[in-house]
Structures are given as C-alpha cells and as structure tokens.
Amino acid sequence: MHIQSGVLDPGVLIVTGAAAIGAVTYAGVALRRGERRWGLAAAGAGAVLVAHLLDVPLGMGGTLTAHVIGGTLLAVALGPWLGLLTMTGVLGFEALVLGDGGVGALGANVLVMGVAGVLVGWAVYRGVLRAVARWRGELPGDRWVVLASGVAAWVSVVASSLVLWGVYAAGAPSQLAARAWSVSIPHHLAWAVLEAAATAAVVAVGLALAGHRARALAHADTMGAGHRQVRVIDGDLEALG
Template sequence: MHIQDGVLDPTVVIGAGVAAVGAVTYAGWTMRHGRSRLGWALAGAGGVLIAHLLDVPLAAGGALTGHVIGGTLLAIALGPSLALLAMTAALATEALLWGDGGVLALGVNVMVMGVAGVAAGWAVWRRLSARGDGWRVPAAGVAGFASVLASSAMLWGVLALGAPGVASVTLWHHVAWAALEGAVTALAVALALAWQGYRARVAGVDHGFADRGALAEG
C-alpha cells in the first residue's frame, strides 16, 4: 500500500502532504498533555515497523502479499491521536531508512495508512465495543477489517486523481488484506483481555480492559 515517489501527479502529492501535516499537527495538539503514554507510542511504532516487514502471501507463489498495517490496534491501545503520531513516525522511518514508500510521497502514505485507517478503525471500534464487554473482540476484528477497506478506498482515490494510468491491486486482494488485519487485531485484543483478566484474578481486583487507557476516552 506504500506509494513511491514519482508515481503521483505533484499536485496530488502536495495536496495530500498539506492535509497530512494538518492532521498530524492536530493530533499532536490534542496530545499535548499525553506524555505519560509516549513510551507506549514508541513501542507501538516499533511494532508497526516489524509488522510492515512481515509480508504474508495472499496468493499461490507469493505473487500477492499483504502485511498488517496496525493503525486500528494502535488506536484501541493508545487512542486515535497518539495512534496517528505513532503511525506517522513508523511510516517516516520506513521511507527514510528502508525506501519503503517515497519521502516526497510520505504525506500520501500518512493519509492512506494513517489518517484513513486509524479514523475508520477507531470509529467502528467505539461504536461496536460500546454494546458491551462481549463485543470487544469481534468489535476489534470488524474495526481492523474496516480500517483496511478505508485505506484501500483512499488509495484507489489517490491513484485515480494522481496516476489514472496506474492500476491498483485487485479488489479481492484488498478484502483478503482486510481479513488478515481484522484477524490479527481481534487476536491481539483477545490476548490483552485474557492477560488483564489474569492479572485481575491474581490481584483480586477488577481491572477491566475497557476502563484503562485509550478505551476510557470519549
């Protein structure tokens, strides 16, 4: 899903870059009192970097591959603003150090995998998880699935505007990618719930996952 330099029309690159700067600046402004979780954000950004290196074959022979984006899981753990900052840091590191995504196209990649994915995943998570504790794991799975579809829709839109002659990957590839994201996100939340349940039993105190960290945010 990373877009390299030279693929898109410069006007689209500049427009997306301005939008990305605005979104990241706003996220940073909302987190001006959130320094206590910066360590977790750095850990999350590191996790995203690792996840982006682990391509999973989605077709025979490995002709089509996908990797977990991680924006929804970051949003569930940290809240949407800090999740976007962590995702931006990860994408910038990939572009600068590994050449995975163009440096000039960084704003486009932030909008596609950061803004679109985090916003969609967070919105779905908040709506479904509010139904009750039993919805936490399925809500995470649906949110992860929706986040990739939102990122894919923005990717298609950006290519249509800035590189109409460049074909994106096929629809079923996006759906398979989204299913992978949903499964990993649901598994991660299930493990977190199990771990906190274990700690609660050991401590004899009810520390619900829904009442901690980002999940208590409005």
C-alpha cells in the same frame, strides 16, 4: 500499501502532504489533553514496523503491495491521536531509512495508513461498542471488545484501500489508476480478513492478561481494602503496557 516516489503528480503530493500535516498537527494538540504512553507507543511502533516489512507484491512492477497495517490495534491500545502519531513515525522511518515508500509521498501514505487506518478503525471500534452498549443496556464485555476490534480492523483496511485508490485516481496516470482498482481492491478486501484476525487475536490476549492481572490485584487486596475491579477500556489496554 506504500506509495513510491514518481507515481503521483506534484499537485496531489502537495495536497496530501498538507492534509497529513494538518491531521498530525491536530493529533499532537489533542494529545496534550490526554495520557501519553510513550513506552507502549514505542513497542507498538516496533510491532507495526515488523508487520510492514512482511510486504507482499500485488504486481504492477512492485508499485502496489499489501501488508498488515496495524492501525486499528494502535488505536485500541493507544487511543486515536497517539496511534496516529505512532503510525506517522513508523511511516517516516520507513521512507527516510528503509526506502519503503517515497519521501515525497509520505503525506499520501500517512493519509492511507494513518488517517484511514487508525482513525477509521477507532471510529468503527467505538461505534460497535456504543451500539452493543445500547442494545444490551450495559458495558460491553471482553468478547464484544474483541469482536469490535476485529470488525474495525477489517473496515479500516477497506478504508485505507479506497483512499489509496482515490489518491491513485487523482494523481497517477489513468492506466495505472485503473490497474490499481482492479488489482488492489480485491486483494486488500481479502487481506483485511487477516488484519481483522490478527487484531482480534492480539486484543484477546491483551484482555486475558489484563484479567489475570486484575485477579492477582484483587487477591492481594483481600488483605486490605477488599476486592478491586480493574476494567480494561479502549486506548488503555493495561496488558499491552
């Protein structure tokens, strides 16, 4: 999904760059009011970087590619703001060090995979859990958390794909923008299924490990303060930390 240099016109690069700076700045300010889990963020950045390296060309001379984004998983594990900052760091490293994605197009790539990939995934994830909580009248269990993460991951990839096409439509030659729609959208819809499966699987493993840890703590507490419940909440997956 990385946009390379020389594809977008300067005006679109300026607008997308300014929008990305605004989003990242807001994330940094918002993060000051929350918990900053830098160790987990570093691990997440490494995992996302590896996922991004598994790039599959979609034709058009390598202009369009597909890969697992990892935005929803970052949002679930880190929360939306640290997740966005982590994704921005990964994209910056890829552009500056690996040459994957143009440096001038970094703002556009942050909008595609950071703002859309992370924040849309987070919003859908939270929305699904809230809907389940209202429907069942209780806090959603682990299976609903896994389902919500999978649904959110699928929607986030679709959102990223639509933002990608929108940027192409606004700043790329019309022929390239038309090709981007016909080539990228169908492929990314299918790719979103892989993203959903991978995200749900990782979250399920994290919840299972967290449950094992909770049972171990509860067993230890039977000699002291008694049974102890440890609840895994979005943005604080203990098993991944």
